[in-house]
Amino acid sequence: MGEVLVLVLRSRRFMIGAILFLAVLCFGVIGPRVTDRNPFQMVGGLFNPPSEKAILGTDNLGRDVFTQLMYGTGTSLLIGFVAGVVATGIGVTIGAVAGFKGGLVDELLMGITNVLITIPAIVVLILLSIAIRSRSAVVMGVIIGITSWPWTARAVRAQTSSLRTREHVDLARISGYTTAELIVKEILPYMFSYIFMAFILQFSAGITNEATLSMLGLGPYQTVSLGVMLHWALLWEAVRTGAWWAFLPPVVFLAVASFSLMLINAGLDEVFNPRLRKS
Amino acid sequence: MVLANALNNSKKQRQPLLQVENLTKVFGSGKNEVIAVDDVSFEIYPGEIISLLGESGSGKTTTARMILRLSQPTRGRILFKGKDIQAMKGVDYWRQVQAIFQDPFSSFNSFYSVHSFLSKAFRLKGNHVSKSQQRAMMEEAMKKVGLNAEELLFKRPHELSGGQRQRLMIARALLISPELLIADEPTSMIDASSRVGILNMLMDLSRNLGMSIMFITHDIGLAYYTSDRLLIMNKGRIVERGPSVEVVENPTDEYTRRLLADVPTLSKRWAL
Amino acid sequence: MKNLLEAQNLKAYYRLVDGIQIRAVDGVTLELRPNEVLGIAGESGCGKSTLAAVISLTHNPPLHVIDGEVTANGFDLLRLPKEQARREIKGKYISVVPQGAMNALNPTQRVRNFAIDMLQEHQPDMTKQDAVDLARARLQELSLPERVLTSYPHELSGGMKQRTVIVLSTLLNPKVLIADEPTSALDVSSQRAVIRLLMTLLDEQIITSIAFITHELPLLRQVADRIAVMYAGKLVEVGTMEEIIFQPQHPYTKALMGSMLVPERHVREQRIEGIPGVPPDLKNPPAGCRFHPRCTQRIEWCTQEEPPPKTVGDRTTWCWLMH
Numbered sequence: 086m087g088e089v090l091v092l093v094l095r096s097r098r099f100m101i102g103a104i105l106f107l108a109v110l111c112f113g114v115i116g117p118r119v120t121d122r123n124p125f126q127m128v129g130g131l132f133n134p135p136s137e138k139a140i141l142g143t144d145n146l147g148r149d150v151f152t153q154l155m156y157g158t159g160t161s162l163l164i165g166f167v168a169g170v171v172a173t174g175i176g177v178t179i180g181a182v183a184g185f186k187g188g189l190v191d192e193l194l195m196g197i198t199n200v201l202i203t204i205p206a207i208v209v210l211i212l213l214s215i216a217i218r219s220r221s222a223v224v225m226g227v228i229i230g231i232t233s234w235p236w237t238a239r240a241v242r243a244q245t246s247s248l249r250t251r252e253h254v255d256l257a258r259i260s261g262y263t264t265a266e267l268i269v270k271e272i273l274p275y276m277f278s279y280i281f282m283a284f285i286l287q288f289s290a291g292i293t294n295e296a297t298l299s300m301l302g303l304g305p306y307q308t309v310s311l312g313v314m315l316h317w318a319l320l321w322e323a324v325r326t327g328a329w330w331a332f333l334p335p336v337v338f339l340a341v342a343s344f345s346l347m348l349i350n351a352g353l354d355e356v357f358n359p360r361l362r363k364s
Numbered sequence: 365m366v367l368a369n370a371l372n373n374s375k376k377q378r379q380p381l382l383q384v385e386n387l388t389k390v391f392g393s394g395k396n397e398v399i400a401v402d403d404v405s406f407e408i409y410p411g412e413i414i415s416l417l418g419e420s421g422s423g424k425t426t427t428a429r430m431i432l433r434l435s436q437p438t439r440g441r442i443l444f445k446g447k448d449i450q451a452m453k454g455v456d457y458w459r460q461v462q463a464i465f466q467d468p469f470s471s472f473n474s475f476y477s478v479h480s481f482l483s484k485a486f487r488l489k490g491n492h493v494s495k496s497q498q499r500a501m502m503e504e505a506m507k508k509v510g511l512n513a514e515e516l517l518f519k520r521p522h523e524l525s526g527g528q529r530q531r532l533m534i535a536r537a538l539l540i541s542p543e544l545l546i547a548d549e550p551t552s553m554i555d556a557s558s559r560v561g562i563l564n565m566l567m568d569l570s571r572n573l574g575m576s577i578m579f580i581t582h583d584i585g586l587a588y589y590t591s592d593r594l595l596i597m598n599k600g601r602i603v604e605r606g607p608s609v610e611v612v613e614n615p616t617d618e619y620t621r622r623l624l625a626d627v628p629t630l631s632k633r634w635a636l
Numbered sequence: 637m638k639n640l641l642e643a644q645n646l647k648a649y650y651r652l653v654d655g656i657q658i659r660a661v662d663g664v665t666l667e668l669r670p671n672e673v674l675g676i677a678g679e680s681g682c683g684k685s686t687l688a689a690v691i692s693l694t695h696n697p698p699l700h701v702i703d704g705e706v707t708a709n710g711f712d713l714l715r716l717p718k719e720q721a722r723r724e725i726k727g728k729y730i731s732v733v734p735q736g737a738m739n740a741l742n743p744t745q746r747v748r749n750f751a752i753d754m755l756q757e758h759q760p761d762m763t764k765q766d767a768v769d770l771a772r773a774r775l776q777e778l779s780l781p782e783r784v785l786t787s788y789p790h791e792l793s794g795g796m797k798q799r800t801v802i803v804l805s806t807l808l809n810p811k812v813l814i815a816d817e818p819t820s821a822l823d824v825s826s827q828r829a830v831i832r833l834l835m836t837l838l839d840e841q842i843i844t845s846i847a848f849i850t851h852e853l854p855l856l857r858q859v860a861d862r863i864a865v866m867y868a869g870k871l872v873e874v875g876t877m878e879e880i881i882f883q884p885q886h887p888y889t890k891a892l893m894g895s896m897l898v899p900e901r902h903v904r905e906q907r908i909e910g911i912p913g914v915p916p917d918l919k920n921p922p923a924g925c926r927f928h929p930r931c932t933q934r935i936e937w938c939t940q941e942e943p944p945p946k947t948v949g950d951r952t953t954w955c956w957l958m959h
Contacts, residue, residue, distance in 0.1 A: 255429075256463070259434070260488060261487045556679065557892055558914070564907065564908075613901075628827075636858075
């Protein structure tokens with residue numbers, strides 16, 4: 086464990102990714118707690134450019150973009166995190182059960198998984214979002230999560246079906262372990278690094294999926310997220326009117342948040358797959 | 365020899381511990397069908413040491429897995445003390461029939477210490493063994509297999525040698541003290557000079573506790589040294605069976621003859 | 637005829653981080669004579685594979701030769717420029733079949749590519765066609781099927797793969813073949829076929845001598861003319877096959893021979909005892925004779941000073957009891 090930590094901390098990709106992500110996280114979590122402004126509060130006129138009063142200007146309703154950016158970043162990270170947890174949870178459960186049980190159970194679960202893979206996730210996402218009326222940030226995360234687990238399930242299944250033939254699994258079975266115990270205690274620990282990396286990727290994908298949905302107007306209600314900000318900017322033609330401050334900051338934050346998570350993932354990949362390590 | 369025969373005769377009169385009847389295992393179906401175990405029948409008597417001897421692909425490991433209930437037979441059945449093992453509760457069966465596996469490396473979950481590896485054995489005993497009793501029993505079992513509990517109990521598998529791991533597996537079996545132990549190539553990863561020590565330990569356990577042992581092995585020398593009886597397996601079938609000395613000195617089956625001729629011995633030099 | 641290969645006081649250590657050294661081969665002097673099979677025997681970690689790697693010039697860091705020399709064909713092998721060794725020694729004078737060689741065949745390529753690569757490595761001007769023709773002719777000569785050349789490794793059985801690797805490794809008629817555990821992991825029938833092939837290579841004078849490294853003494857009983865027994869990086873006893881197998885002198889050789897399980901009567905007539913304890917840690921080997929902590933016959937000397945070699949006839953023993 087100690088060795089892994091040293092390797093992780095030595096990985097430049099991981100460190101850059103972690104620093105960027107922590108910066109974004111602090112901005113989105115601490116920001117809203119220290120500011121006295123409300124993201125829906127009007128502080129100026131329509132699309133005021135950056136000034137001392139509003140350092141990133143105002144949006145179409147004269148609200149402070151900087152305040153929105155703090156709240157929006159927090160909301161987007163929350164949605165991405167929930168999506169990551171849900172997707173990883175479902176994917177690992179289905180993949181592990183299918184891979185471990187084999188036979189009919191495997192065929193059934195993987196059948197469902199493969200069908201879901203062939204249907205474009207965005208279509209399911211849009212239909213689900215329309216169907217569900219009250220969309221809080223958490224509900225958004227759950228919706229995104231339950232449409233993005235299939236790839237994780239496939240990978241986990243493949244690893245599980247190879248791990249289950251190991252002798253320590255047999256030994257645990259003849260010690261009276263139940264199937265659930267075998268999966269949790271004898272199989273999953275060996276996939277921990279993989280599962281953690283899959284979670285990071287799902288987290289990152291969750292953030293961008295939120296942006297996509299919200300831009301289409303299917304974002305969370307009564308709150309501001311990075312995607313919702315883009316939706317407003319789009320709706321009020323911020324691009325055409327040259328109000329760059331209304332759309333560029335959320336785009337930059339989206340990019341940095343998802344890119345930093347990708348870097349973390351790549352750094353971990355180097356550590357866990359020594360072949361990728363540069364000598 | 366006379367004594368051994370008398371012993372064998374008295375065994376024959378007793379009820380067998382394990383009866384394998386027409387056991388068959390088929391993998392795949394149609395064109396890809398492979399008959400790994402083909403209509404195999406034999407018995408193991410209480411206190412007896414036997415070897416199921418065969419080369420890789422002979423079906424010996426598949427047979428062992430079915431006996432351990434790790435794999436379902438396609439046809440045939442296995443009786444333990446006269447009862448079909450499929451009808452028994454898993455924990456009840458595994459309390460009486462245990463195993464030592466071939467690979468002392470993959471037999472250990474690298475996330476758990478020696479202590480938690482051994483404590484798994486107590487699940488089969490129900491919950492009536494207190495923590496301090498467990499600890500004392502573990503220490504005793506480790507001592508019996510020549511390991512120092514104080515030094516090793518909280519080590520992780522990667523800190524142990526192959527020989528130490530193999531001994532720990534025996535210690536685990538001791539804690540459960542089954543009536544039948546299936547030992548699948550228990551010394552394949554161990555050097556000659558330490559191998560005999562481990563085999564002697566198992567033979568002593570059998571003698572002192574009346575435990576039956578079935579070795580699953582390709583090593584004729586090992587089988588010959590340890591076992592009362594040999595079952596020779598080839599292509600899923602048992603081709604020859606009998607007391608070890610008889611099988612080795614007067615093989616009747618063609619395959620057994622060839623196998624024995626190809627094993628290097630000390631007395632004869634091959635004509636090459 | 638002169639010795640084909642000689643190692644003089646050879647020391648080869650693994651150098652790990654933090655300056656730790658594993659003294660895997662620690663002062664070995666041994667010769668390979670013409671027309672012989674020299675068995676090098678010992679248990680895992682005794683240094684026999686390390687010795688094989690050094691005398692076949694296939695050693696790589698972290699393994700370093702610390703001292704001593706290896707001479708063959710008039711060359712000081714360890715000081716020979718790499719390029720010259722590759723062109724004039726490797727494959728042509730000394731060939732090696734390393735441990736697990738049969739599993740090192742590239743699974744995505746037909747076996748003939750191994751022959752081509754191996755020949756062009758040592759004889760860069762040879763064309764692919766010539767290489768394949770040479771390999772085919774050799775297989776014919778040894779009555780092995782030619783089809784192995786166009787097969788992929790997974791299409792061949794383990795025994796066939798190993799035999800193919802041996803044939804292809806000796807295409808340039810090297811004087812010396814170094815075979816490291818060539819039969820481990822094979823069924824007994826394949827094992828015997830591999831041994832038969834090695835003997836044919838000697839009979840046909842394709843190769844002159846073999847250094848056969850193994851942990852299986854009963855196998856050396858079948859093939860070896862002389863046997864060198866290693867323990868913890870050092871030789872303990874070298875002698876003719878009969879001397880080592882039937883009249884071992886060194887307590888380690890005796891104990892090792894005594895723990896061999898072969899399907900023969902004497903094995904069942906008494907309880908066999910192994911050797912208690914484990915081999916020493918070669919990072920910090922014991923003083924004196926390295927076997928003394930496990931030796932039942934040790935005397936005071938054994939714990940203090942290394943035993944010097946004692947030679948009588950063909951046999952050399954490193955044990956204080958002989959002095």
